[in-house]
Amino acid sequence: xxxxNILLLSIEDLxxxxxxxxxxxxxxxxxxxxxxxxxAVFTQAFSPAxxxxxxxxxxxxxxxPWETGIYANPHKWHHNYPRGKRLxxxxxxxxxxxxxxxxxxxxxxxxxxxDYEDWDDFRxxxxxxFTPISRLAKTGKFGPxxxxxxxxxGLDLYDDHNTTAIIxxxxxxxxxxxxxxxxxxxxxxxxxxxxxxxxLPEHINNPPGLGLNxxxxxxxxxxxxxxxxxxxxxxxxxxxxxxxHRTGEYTDFIRAYLASIHYADYLLGRxxxxxxxxxxxxxxxxxxxxxxxxQLGEKLAxxxxxxxxxxxxVPLMFASPDIPAARIDAPVSLVDMAPTILGQMRIAxxxxxxxxxxxxxxxxxxxxxVRFAACSSWGIDFNTDSPKIAFSARSHxxxxxxxxxxxxxxxxxxxxxxxxxxxxFDRLNHSRQAINTLREQHLAALDFKLAPPV
Numbered sequence: 001x002x003x004x005n006i007l008l009l010s011i012e013d014l015x016x017x018x019x020x021x022x023x024x025x026x027x028x029x030x031x032x033x034x035x036x037x038x039x040a041v042f043t044q045a046f047s048p049a050x051x052x053x054x055x056x057x058x059x060x061x062x063x064x065p066w067e068t069g070i071y072a073n074p075h076k077w078h079h080n081y082p083r084g085k086r087l088x089x090x091x092x093x094x095x096x097x098x099x100x101x102x103x104x105x106x107x108x109x110x111x112x113x114x115d116y117e118d119w120d121d122f123r124x125x126x127x128x129x130f131t132p133i134s135r136l137a138k139t140g141k142f143g144p145x146x147x148x149x150x151x152x153x154g155l156d157l158y159d160d161h162n163t164t165a166i167i168x169x170x171x172x173x174x175x176x177x178x179x180x181x182x183x184x185x186x187x188x189x190x191x192x193x194x195x196x197x198x199x200l201p202e203h204i205n206n207p208p209g210l211g212l213n214x215x216x217x218x219x220x221x222x223x224x225x226x227x228x229x230x231x232x233x234x235x236x237x238x239x240x241x242x243x244x245h246r247t248g249e250y251t252d253f254i255r256a257y258l259a260s261i262h263y264a265d266y267l268l269g270r271x272x273x274x275x276x277x278x279x280x281x282x283x284x285x286x287x288x289x290x291x292x293x294x295q296l297g298e299k300l301a302x303x304x305x306x307x308x309x310x311x312x313x314v315p316l317m318f319a320s321p322d323i324p325a326a327r328i329d330a331p332v333s334l335v336d337m338a339p340t341i342l343g344q345m346r347i348a349x350x351x352x353x354x355x356x357x358x359x360x361x362x363x364x365x366x367x368x369x370v371r372f373a374a375c376s377s378w379g380i381d382f383n384t385d386s387p388k389i390a391f392s393a394r395s396h397x398x399x400x401x402x403x404x405x406x407x408x409x410x411x412x413x414x415x416x417x418x419x420x421x422x423x424x425f426d427r428l429n430h431s432r433q434a435i436n437t438l439r440e441q442h443l444a445a446l447d448f449k450l451a452p453p454v
Contacts, residue, residue, distance in 0.1 A: 001284040002266070002321065002322060002333040003283055003322060003344065003345065004174075004175050004176060005174050005175065005177045005178070005283055005284040005319060006178045006179070006298065006345065007180075007271075007275075007280075007284050007285070007286045007287070008179070008181070008287050008289075009104060009268065009271065010180070010183065010290065010291065011104070011185075011290045012105055012183060012187040012290065013187045013293075013294050014261065014290035014293075014315060015290070015293035015313065016293060017257075017261060017308055018033075018261065018315055019032060019033045019039075019040055019096075020033055020036035020315070020317075021043060021315060024029045024202055024205070024207065024258065025205050025208070025243050026201050026258055026263075027263045028199055028258070028261075029261060029265045031268045031272055032265055032315070033123075033290075034269070035272060035286070035317055035319060038281075038282065038315060038325050039288075039318060039325060040317065040326045040361075041315075041326070041327050042316040042317070042330070042332050042358075044288075044313075044325055044329055044374070044396065045314050045316065045333070046313055046331065046332070046374040047290075047291060047293065047313075047333075047348055047375055047378050048064050048065055048375065049071065049292065049314050049376060049378060050292045050293070050304040050306055050307065050311040051072055051073050051304060052073055052292070053072065053074075053075055053077070053359075054070045054071050054073075054106040056077075056108045057350060058334060058335050059075040059291065059337050059338065060077075060088045060106075060107060061077065061088055061089070061338070061352070061357045062337075062339055062350075062352060063315075063325070063352065063354050068080060068174075071378075071379065071389065072385065074382060074383060077107060077108075077432055078115070078288060080309050080371065082253070083117065083436070084115065086117055086118060087350075087352065088118055088364070089337075089338040089341060090102070090118040090119065090178065090180065091115075092168050092342065092347065092350060093178050093341075093342075093347070094119070094120070094178070098176050099176060099177050100118060100119050100120050100122075100178045100180070101121040101122070101166070101169045102119055102121070102122040102179070102180035102181070102182070103162035103163075103180070103182070104162035104163075104166075104182035104384075105183075105184050106122075108291075115126075122365055123165070125162070126158075127158045127184060127269060130144075130189060130191050131149060132144075132147055133147050133150075133151075133189075133247055134147050134149050134247070134252065135249055136240075136244055136247050138299075139243060139247070139423045141239065141243060142240065142243075143440070144189075145189050146240070146250065147188070147189040147191060148189060148190035148191065148249075148256035149190070149191060149211070149252070149256060150191070150192065150196075151192070152193065152194060157185075157192070159183050159185055159267055162181060162182070162183070163181060163267045163271065166179055166180075166181040167270065167274045168294070169282075169397060170274055170275075170278065170280060171278075172280065175190060176182075182331045183264045183268075184264050185261075186264055186294070189258075190253070190257050190259065190260045191256075192256075192262075196259040196266070197270065198259055199256060199259075200259060202296070204254050204255045204258065206271045206402070207254070207295075207297060209309075209417075209418030209419070210297055212418060214443065215245065215297050217244070217245035217300065218223045218242075218245075222299050222300050223299065223300060225422040225425040226409075226422070227379050227405065228405060228407070229390065229405045230409065233301060233305065233306040233308075233378070234299050234306070235300075236305050236306075237302040237305075238301075240302050240303075244302075245338065250297065254296055254298065257296060258292070260395055268288075269409050273395060276419075279285075281321070284320065285316075285318070285344050286318070286319040286320065287318055287341060288315060288316070288317045289314075291313060292304050292314060293314055294310065294311065295308065295311050298418070300309050303377065306378065307376055307377075307378050307390055307401050308394035309413075309417075309418075310392075312376050312392070312394070314334065316334070318362055322333060322344070323362050324364060328361050328362075330361060330368075331372070331374045331396055332370070332395070333362075333375065335354065335418065336356050336357070336358050337355070338355060339355045339357040340356075340358040340359060342357070343357035343359040344362070355372060356370060363396065372395055372396075373395040374393070374394050375392065375393045375394075377392070378392075379404065388404035389404060390403040391406055397412060397413055398412055398413065399419065407424075409424060410422065410423040410424045
């Protein structure tokens with residue numbers, strides 16, 4: 001049976017530390033694995049920007065940040081798109097005759113910027129705040145959201161309420177319905193009930209890409225192959241990493257992120273159970289995504305806000321009666337999500353979308369033509385008239401990044417999956433001819449020439 005309903009599931013700040021993507025060895029994501037077994041899983045999906053507002057705007061409007069004009073969190077979608085015109089994915093689906101219902105964090109908005117014209121039913125609620133738990137939070141050096149640790153079992157959180165509300169909207173006889181659930185965890189604060197911490201191993205491994213596999217806030221070796229511009233990304237949370245090192249809570253921070261992932265996975269399981277109980281699998285297109293990844297000490301960087309793999313690689317899965325389960329290794333972008341959803345539902349593609357419809361890949365077409373790389377942008381000084389912006393492109397094998405100061409990074413993921421060896425490092429020790437030869441060889445392997453918009 002062809003899908004007649006759409007379920008859009010977003011999980012905030014979820015990197016590739018999930019079992020279907022190989023992630024962290026101690027992660028517990030049985031329900032993401034459960035979904036992946038019946039879905040087309042894009043193993044090389046990347047965010048167009050490592051921050052909530054630009055990533056969600058790009059994904060939901062089908063355009064890159066340099067087209068949306070939304071580059072950073074202070075920029076909101078309604079700064080460049082008119083409200084009430086139904087130009088987003090949700091608005092266009094409503095125009096196509098679907099009843100649209102949402103809960104949680106779908107767009108990156110607050111109440112004054114919310115566009116009710118996209119929705120038949122959407123209720124905003126406030127995210128809870130907690131008394132400081134970690135020693136880091138108790139220093140008072142950071143805002144109330146920068147915290148981590150367990151709370152007692154039995155407490156219903158923001159995500160619990162939103163999950164219950166969306167399930168209540170998913171009736172067994174539904175037709176032409178669009179449901180969107182945005183889970184906030186594993187966004188900071190990494191505060192979830194104790195049982196999600198207890199489900200993890202007693203010993204938590206450090207991130208696989210930590211380098212020497214030990215965390216030292218003052219180490220210089222992780223920064224040794226980075227240019228001045230790249231170090232700005234790494235040092236964006238320098239105070240956080242130093243205080244975390246001083247309080248001795250680095251492993252606790254990793255555990256809390258993993259516990260938050262496990263909590264989000266549990267909520268996903270509630271939704272999947274409802275799909276099972278109502279047989280909605282038979283006529284529903286299910287799409288799961290995250291807005292961007294998350295770094296936990298790799299290159300000494302924390303949170304997101306960089307153009308490295310851990311901040312950009314995201315889960316992206318499509319499941320429906322028409323989509324065979326598969327793993328698809330082509331590099332794709334979140335800007336491709338909206339056109340693909342419309343393609344799957346046989347809704348006309350608007351000229352606005354520059355993302356590509358991935359439907360041919362979903363159907364296993366070996367001759368499908370897709371772009372050779374997924375591009376992303378990030379920078380600094382976004383609150384000025386002269387922001388400094390860097391661009392990164394990820395092909396199947398390589399990541400190439402061009403910074404605003406002209407410095408470049410090139411990583412060969414076939415041999416260096418954690419991006420520890422910059423092939424363009426230390427130009428001064430090479431002749432210009434040798435550098436140009438290296439450049440031509442590796443950029444040719446990207447199968448395209450990166451020409452970032454200005």
